[in-house]
Amino acid sequence: MLDTDSAADAVPDGVPAQTTTSAAYTGDRPAGGQAARHDVVSLDAPIRGRTLFPGDEGFEEACSGWLLTVEHRPAVVVVAADADDVAAAVRSAAEAGRPVAVQSTGHGKSVPADGAVFIATGELRELSVDPRAGTARIGAGLRLGEVLTAAAEHGLAPLCGSSGEVGVMGYLTGGGLPLACRTYGFAADHVRSLDIVTADGLLRTVSPTREPDLFWAVRGGKGNFGVVVAAEIELLPLRTVYGGELHYPGEDPRHAAHVLGSYLAWVKDQPEEMSSSVSLLRLPDAPQLPEGFRGRSFVQVRVVYTGDEERGARLVEPLRALGPEKDTCGAMPYTRITEIYPDPKNPVMVHLRSALLHGLDDEAVEELVSFIDPSTPEGPFPGIELRHLGGALNRPPGRPHAVSTQGAAFHLWMRMPAPAEQAADEVLGRLRRWDTGAMLPGFLFDHDSAPERVRRAYTEADYRRLAALKAEYDPDHLFRVNHSIPPFGSGERARS
Template identity: 80%
Template sequence: MQFTADRLAGEPAAWHDVVSLGASIRGRTLHPGDEGFEQACSGWLLTVEHRPAAVVVAADADDVAAAVRFAAQAGRPVAVQSTGHGKSVPADGAVFIATGELRELSVDPRAGTARIGAGLRWDEVVAAAAEHGLAPLCGSSGQVGVMGFLTGGGLPLTGRTYGFAADRVRSLDIVTANGLLRTVSPLQEPDLFWAVRGGKSNFGVVVAAEIELLPLRTIYGGRLHYPVENREQATRVLRSYLAWAREQPEEMSSSVTLMRFPDAPQLPEELRGRSLVLVTLVHVGEEELGARLVEPLRALGPAQDTCGAMPYTRITEIHQDPKNPVGAHLRGALLREPDDEAVAELVSFIDPAKSGGPFPGIELRHLGGALDRPPGRAHAVSTQGAAFHLWLRMPAPPDQADAVRGAADEMLARLRRWDTGAMLPGFLFDHDSAPERVRRAYTEADHRRLTAVKATYDPNHLFRINHTIPPARHPADG
């Protein structure tokens, strides 16, 4: 890669060493205007745009270490991305490390573990593990990068049964702010190992992980669609689901989603201008028991019912998450048990009688069970006692972004009585990236510990293109 004097004019003196950076790595170093630059720093979520000073498409961990050392010397922040599902802060002026080519993947069937590179997506790991009758704890989308999911804690579709995905991480390989590659585990630098599982990219660039797999070949799961013509129908389905969920064993994980669609020609005819309540579920156990547990939901008369026994390899098909890049405003919250007043508020957001936007998708993921128990390997993720996770997704075309954000603010304000004030770190996006909001994703004690670990491993706050956890200030600093 050649860099002209014109392209580097006006940059800090240290930035001129970008030529030596390009010479020191096996992968590619890209600058604005280079072929492949835009593609390398794009991603699944289109509402956040990156304009980094340079992109390093890393071929291995040594490339990552070289890029981190260069950024520290040049006084530039570091941004890291695999798939771009978790974009939160524009990486303007940063050294942007793309980890998509770190594709190590091996399964040890005897140990029941997998070693995973940072460039992999969950569908790839699920398929590799299934060859040995094993399964990882993954979320609703097979397109999501494994490392962002694990370091955000990872709320899996089988969470009530098995807990957070972070519970199953045995070790991580991470490049810290001094450019050193470390392997961290419960026995090796345990504070850093604890912090990265929940603290995401605040402590370094994770290049590989070793995780535990489960001896799980099949599940009972699927979706039940309930088109609703009025508020009364929507209220009946939502109330019934909430009552049903309270009675379920830990082997049943589920969610309910309320949606309203515009009358748009690009949508399937059966969805245009319609409102829908959708229940998704995963049961880990005998098929007969799963079918029996679902009977009360079937009695509500769904228009579509896909529930049944399936191989674990199909688990990421249940939610039918979009595979192509989207422009959406995303928000999360942790809620107390919704009562009848909360149901009325939620249903009002998808009132079929409304005309015009907004057109929200509001998912309530049932928590509890193993998610509330202390993990075997402690980490920084917790439901903080919440009953449900609220996940708000709203289409956000560029010319409507402000209006969509305002509508989301209003919706969450109306639900404030049931909001615990806490959030999950894996569901923090642009609106929730500031330090004062990030604090809500952790208990007070955990946040203090995170800032202390940050001060040890990244005192100069090199890793700040994320949901930011600043380093603790030394008492002498005032």
């Protein structure tokens, strides 16, 4: 899951894309055009979907996506119509010695798919809900909002992140940090089985009883082990939550620090049914923004409480006493939960960063507030979110997986409009004292494609296990156009 913020809409149109260099694949870019295309890769197996080469109509659209700071230039795009198409594309890539890239919505783009066999899964749209079992079967082309709507017809709900536009499989394989994370843990906890095409071109169904090691690895190991084409997940009997957002003016650093410090004190007493976050937002004086937001700074608190409305209102009362400019908190249908975070639906040109943090003290509050201080008119203009962790996230899941907060108190997510990549790095540098050094796999971005950064997303024991399983299931490193885990058999070799 990517947790984006309304400030991303402030990114001006027409800013050139910042293409990231692949740390995992350095193959030549295809020459393109009709004459050279069949020399690039041959797909001998019949494909029910579409096979697109550079220059073909629909090629550019098929390999674009929500995050525009990474460009893909694959050798061929396979718009898969079914799992057989995916398997055929994987086998052809292996025979040609080319890597495989996979994309549904493009929210999680990290490494350019240069020279790769690019599998677009957006047309794998299977969706069925079993209300008696409380489960849903989901194809790889679906977005969270579609599953949310279908499940609600039966009084059930999937664990959603902040955006309904995110692809389900990328969310689940990255672990999935839901808005109700302190109550229910990671979304990966609630996956019952996965259908995955592995590097040998075989379609496997993995679960706690069928190839359990691979089932463990895929939930958190992202795209390193194959192409997930379908999943069966548990649904929850959630019809309503108490939730919403409170906006406070942030132009005065002293007031912003008071609000942020009060929030940090407030979370220490919250039950597991209360999940929340606080965002620090500074906006440019840009004409495309609504007049009431131009050139302003804000502290924004967002809450999701899974208990009854009356108690939710009592718990939020100390936040209301801080005098928000805007307060939307109240009982709401679960189907509207993604409205709490006004994530942009259109593609954006931004740099994204994340970290897992220790508990935050007064010095951390002062440092964080300084990033939205309007006394520096030239910027930068960050959007910084701190998600409160703990609760169910700290308990061992019923179905073990490779995702862990590694004991962190907060998850930091940051968005910086391109091309201010250096400014984004400077923000993280100034917060290093509170950084645990760990990360969540679902919040690795283009900046995090180097192996040493990928390793930070896992405990040492989990990383070694993932590397060993990679050697078993993908020894030739076919799935490397991603946050790559090299297929080494020992921890020491993986470290090198």
